[in-house]
Amino acid sequence: MRSNTYVLLFTALVTVILGFLLSVTYSQLKELQEENVAVDMRKNILRSLDIREEEGEIWTNETVQYLYETFIRTTILDSDGRDVSDVTIEMVDAEVDTTYFPLFTKVVNGDIEGYAIPVIGRGLWSTLYGYLALEPDGITVKGIQFYKHKETPGLGGEVEKDWFTGNFIGKRVTDEEGQLVSIQVLRGKVDPGSSEAYHQVDGISGATVTSKGVTNFLMDDLKKYEPFFQKIRKDTAEEIVWRY
């Protein structure tokens, strides 16, 4: 039997050595990991705006960087939807900021092809991070992507899958009067005959809380950008055709 002092000292020593080695590893890899996260964010902004890999194609970090710089313009909006040019994207944390909001605009050959906004909020276990993109009309959903979450794989984790995100495309975030209604993730399937179907998508079975969370924070985040999108809609109003 060893003395208590030995047991304590030995256990402490093992812990300290392991802690030291891990912190060395972490500090060595930190830069690479952060770059990966940044690239992944950009990749998801691109995907939400319908710039995506072909089947079987894999983008390198450089490709993502090139596409992002070529097609995406970043602007920062204030709470009235005005462009504030003296604030840069690095100064804004979309998760907590309530005064400045980043906006990612897809510009191809000088034409605006869509707007992406960060959407962030609680699911069941974790905060979900993603991008929601609207068409240049400011009404129709162009795409949605989630890039970070810790929901249950196979249940809430399905938010990142194409079958789920694909259902958002073509849905509308305002009603006929132009009121913001956001997108509603249902419990179960959308009834195509319903008069509400234009802003509803199929839910994820077994993930009611995640689905509800998505519905809630999409509304909250769209509200922040409402002053900006209202202006956009006014400018493009005559082009919109309402179909049922």
Place this chain on the structure above:
Amino acid sequence: MALLSKASRSAVADPLLKNNPIGVQVLGICSALAVTIRVDQAVIMTAAVVFVLSMSNSIISLIRSFIPNRTRIIIQLSIIAGLVTFIDEILQAYMYDMSKQLTVFVGLIITNCIVMGRADAFAMQNSLGKSFLDGMGNGLGYGGILIVVSFFRELLGSGTLYGYQVVPQWAYENGYENLGLMVLSPGAFIVLGLIVWLQLQVAKPEDH
């Protein structure tokens, strides 16, 4: 050479078939169900587990005479947790997409009964070389099953192997459909159950 003696060979070979941690001892099932949707995931997971198991076994065997009996589980667990965190960091830095797909299951290697089990039952009593081989053998035994399960799940569930399309387009055009069940956890249960059965038929461990 001592490493190639009969005892050493059986340290690696036994867990592969006769005493396979999944097939015979039915350990580590949780992650075996989760990361076997695609072969590439299973391969990376195997590599991670082989690394963690052989390293944790080696380190623990190396310091086994210094480890106080009363806190041995804590010490084993911190070494295992340290190695797993190390692997997780490496994946996040060099294989970001893979690390995103494997999500929590890399971290959960810590709680994989095989790792703890081999550390306490084998590495605490055996020499460095043997413990290393035992760790590697068990890691490969676990991984082998993972890869076999993922082979069937990816082939039948998605029609691909290692991400490449193998079921030809004309098959789909003639009414072939992917078996969606295989992508879900019950699919893994069924494949795993069949493998356990097959393994018991082939390996015939004495106490079964």
